[in-house]
Each structure stands twice: as structure tokens, then as C-alpha cells.
Amino acid sequence: MDLTRVTVVLDKVRHPDNLGSTLRAMKNCGLTRLVLSDPRTRDFERAKVMGLDGSELLERMVVVPTLSEAVAHGTLVAGTTSRRPQDRPTQWLREFVEEASRESDAAGEVVLVFGNEQRGLSDEELDACHVVVNIPAAPAKESINLAQAVMLVAHECYVASMSAGAPPPRQPPPEPAARAGTLQALHERMRQVLLEADFLNRQNPEAILTEVRRTLERARLSQREAELWLTAFKHLLRAMGREPGARGS
Known part of the structure; x- marks a missing residue:
């Protein structure tokens, strides 16, 4: 997987501590592109404290007013949830990472969308995504902390990036997927x-x-x-x- 073609989007993030922990998780896993859509906190100094070495990502972070603007460049946009909606394409996390690896290696743009701490992603927000990615958890406690969810997905992407030898380019090379x-x-x-x-x-x-x-x-x-x-x-x-x-x- 080409990690330079992966963007993390936090939609309506509320708490600077979660933003900071997300920065640290991204740094741990080699991800460098972060977009906030309609953030509900502007306490970026607090986030910088929590982010430790990941605080440099804060300087390159992009803030946009809407989720549709945040994902507009994506050719594979994934909305993450612990739910399994029945009315839309859904993949398990590792299944999705395999597809995302192929997409990024073919010069596509992968966008990972995470909902806010209160309610995650609504059905309307999931409509902005091409696929729903399910992060499995024990039935007794299916809700996962925002920063933990970012870490789980980011780590799977990092492991995929470590695979020996990138696949050879297709002949002829594939056309870029629709944004x-x-x-x-x-x-x-x-x-x-x-x-x-x-x-x-x-x-x-x-x-x-x-x-x-x-x-x-x-x-x-x-x-x-x-x-x-x-x-x-x-x-x-x-x-x-x-x-x-x-x-x-």
C-alpha cells in the first residue's frame, strides 16, 4: 500500500484529546494526510500536546466546512463504523485494506472517514462514502473510541505497506478512478x-x-x-x- 495516497478525515471531531491521539496514531503508522470536516473544536494547542511527535502533522492539516469537500478527491472513500448497515456495501476491515492497497498502488486516492465521538457517522454521512468498513468488536461493547478506531485502521494500512514487493503495474496502466x-x-x-x-x-x-x-x-x-x-x-x-x-x- 502506498501510504502517501491515504487521507484520514475526521468529521465533526469534538475533543482535542482525540484529535491529538489521532495525530500520534497516524505518526506511528506512517500516515501524513489529515483533513477535518466541520470540526467542533479549535483547541489545536491541546491537540498538539496530546499528539507529541505527531504534532507536526497539525501544521499540514486541512480544515474544510463539509464532508463532501473533504472526500471530493477520493477514488475509494470508506466510512468506518462498528455497525453493519444492511442497505449499503460493507466490508470487514482487513478485506477493505486489501482493496485499498490495490487502489493506492494503482495511483488511486484512498480516503478513510471517521465520525465524531458522540454518534459516529450517520446514514447520510455514509452516503458520501463508496463503501462502509466495519471494525469488529465484542457485542458487549461495540462502540470504539475515535482515536482507537483510527489506530486500528491505520495499523492495518501500515502492515499492508510493509508487504514485500509492490505488484507490477498493469499493462496498460489503469485509468484513474472517478473522484x-x-x-x-x-x-x-x-x-x-x-x-x-x-x-x-x-x-x-x-x-x-x-x-x-x-x-x-x-x-x-x-x-x-x-x-x-x-x-x-x-x-x-x-x-x-x-x-x-x-x-x-
């Missing part, structure tokens, strides 16, 4: 087209849209393919007499 931001734009444009075509129930469009979105995620579109579909839907809208982003009646 999360491009896929989100595609989902929104697809929604507009399907609404204009009266394919969706306007009272409950998500019932069908969720299935269509999951199908696209399983297809693992390349960036070029996603942009091609974006353009195709734009032309469909214009053929309907609409412009992308315009509201229908």
Missing part, C-alpha cells in the same frame, strides 16, 4: 434528468435514486467515464429544453 466530487455531480445531474423524464416519484425520488447510485458505485467508474456520463446527461437535459441545475416545474 468522489465528480460522482456527486453525476448523481445530482442524473437526478435532474430522471425527474424531468417523470421516471421518479417526485414525492419519494430517493427510493429509486439510492438503487441507481449503488449500481454506479459498484461499477467503479473511471474519471473519464464519469465525465462522459456527466456530458451525456447535460445533452439529454438540453434536448428536454432544460439547462443543468435548472429547476423543473
